Amino acid sequence: MLQINNLHATVGEKPILKGLTLSLGAGEIHAIMGPNGAGKSTLGYVLSGRPGYEVTEGSVTFNGQDLLALEPHERAAAGLFLGFQYPVEIPGVSNVQFLREALNAQRKHREEAPLSGAEFLKVAREQAGALGMDMDMLKRPVNVGFSGGEKKRNEMVQMGIIDPALAILDETDSGLDIDALRIVGDGINRIMRRPDKAVLLITHYQRLLDYVKPDFVHVLDGGRITRTGGAELALELERDGYKELAA
Amino acid sequence: MTDEIEVKDKAAWDAAEKVADYEHGWSSDIETDFAPKGLTEDTVRFISAKKNEPEWMLDWRLKAFRHWLTMETPDWAKLNIPPIDYQDAYYYAEPKAKPKLGSLDEVDPEILRIYEKLGIPIAEQEVLAGVEGARKVAVDAVFDSVSVATTFRAELERAGVIFRSISEAIKEYPDLVRKWLGKIVPMHDNYFATLNCAVFSDGTFVYIPEGVRCPMELSTYFRINAENTGQFERTLIVADKGSYVSYLEGCTAPMRDENQLHAAVVELVALDDAEIKYSTVQNWYPGDAEGKGGIYNFVTKRALCQGRNSKVSWTQVETGSAVTWKYPSCVLNGENSVGEFYSVAVTNNYQQADTGTKMIHNGKGSRSTIVSKGISAGHSNNTYRGLVRVAPNAEGVRNFTQCDSLLLGSLSGAHTVPYIEVRNPSAQIEHEATTSKISDDQMFYAMQRGLNAEEAVALIVNGFAKEVLQQLPMEFAVEAQKLLGISLEGSVG
């Protein structure tokens, strides 16, 4: 589904990704771990096309398409979703309005009919309900005044409504309380664990992986994948840390 | 969800306007005659004679004209205006001022594209673009719903509401017109208002009798589309004791017009316990991307909250014109009277807007709220200029002002110029101002969810302007939202 080959990228002239190679098959969940500043968020931004993140070498194909040739909104329409490490506030724009416009823009791009207000609200209500989020929160401006955990949960509601083929979830677990962690974990499984979908789960801790069992765990360090293993690698890292691993 | 209701209602309103217009001949006396070029006493006499005006009206116009000759063009606004040659214009030739087109094929494709984006039906597009014979098409289309229109018209009459062209009102209701015309915006008020007094061509008169709640929103929407915006419009709305009216002015569709200068005067008066809600969407041609050929909009709008507990609310969405110079104001004479001003002004390319309000608190316990949202893109300049004045005898006055500016790009300017003159120590005046930019984070977040750059800007800008947009009547609000996005096209990327 996603092939990243020898990816090099710079941020403000500074090289961050230095020859990263990674392949995600359909139906797979991959976890990416790694020390602060390793380039994990950078990878998510590069894949989703954030301006300012420049690819200097390498290629990325997504379902056979040259992903890097697409604009950010085209990547979204192609099925790529980024769950932000720091979700952004948009004052005056309700979640409902934001998501309906975004979803219909994607559908238009894919030449699908737009969802009516009623159809959209039905989907929104289901997803919010499944993630234990009050409908009232969906009517509030996007992320404005949301607590850290609420913002993360909102990212998952958005993912449920948009229903992407590939989700890159950047530390979706951080800031969640114990109950929320379970709800979000269940949500990821429900929405994304499908034969035609894939997930790249960026995380620092094993706890989310207790709920969302990864097929592969990768260590990203110094801008490249330094080690790959199964679910047990995360446990090993939690016990020993990255230093031990590098040594 | 609301689309259906919106369209139906608008068609009905348009139809109502239509019937009112044609039955009362708003357009019948404006055929092909035109006054000689230039502006002299003869021009003024010509206009007055053409309209069969009574003697007092001609005298009034002449008095204004003579005074106007002694005045100088104001230059204090933060605007860069090339001099206007008043002698090089026709003051009474509007139907001829628009070039007649054979069909929509001859219309600038750029304009057609915008009509399409706004979802304007073809028949209406033809009227807007000035296609020959188009009016008939539109009239027929509208007359399909003639029963609705007559119902509305009958309803207005039953309620005792007077809704006429000002020319007609001058003849039919001279006492009422004379009582208030020029009383809210005095003849000598300012250069453009004085000019308007001398040469105003037509406009609207509304009277809501005591205790009447006007049974529908009043709109000039269709009339403005079909005819011509009129260089020198004159509007007078009188809300008698305990009455209520909501009036909509303007049009979201971009209008080409050969008239470079527009200098309208709008006067509102609210007596005891009366309320007037006046909403404007203004989208005149702003000129091309280099700023050439746009309209100058120098309008004087003022409301007199004369009665106790009277209330006037101005809501405006300004996206058009090359130069806008406009300060809808409230003179709050009545005890506990209320003035409100909600404004969104968008400038792009080389547009210049200098807009704001004046709240003159003379009455005890009078209150005012000002919410101004300025959005500047391209090389444009957007200035908020507001005055809050509290008279020595006005105890317990309150004002809250909020001015927010949003900048797109680094070449545009936003300026906030508040004047506060308080001569009574009991007044509570609050002023808040912010300036912000659309952040890269917001843009990327919206784009990651599937919006393209223009859609993302439109969404964020609509969020920024929401407090004002939600003051608009429903059918205007939807169009105004689309309009904000369209006005900012080309400002990103």
Ligand SMILES: Nc1ncnc2c1ncn2[C@@H]1O[C@H](COP(=O)(O)OP(=O)(O)OP(=O)(O)O)[C@@H](O)[C@H]1O
């Ligand atoms: N605009 C910038 N200019 C220069 N360096 C930058 C810029 N933005 C990010 N970086 C650097 O890129 C590196 C990788 O950042 P990134 O956010 O991808 O790390 P991360 O692996 O997600 O870390 P964390 O676990 O703390 O979230 C960091 O050293 C960061 O300081």
Ligand SMILES: [Mg+2]
């Ligand atoms: Mg990170």
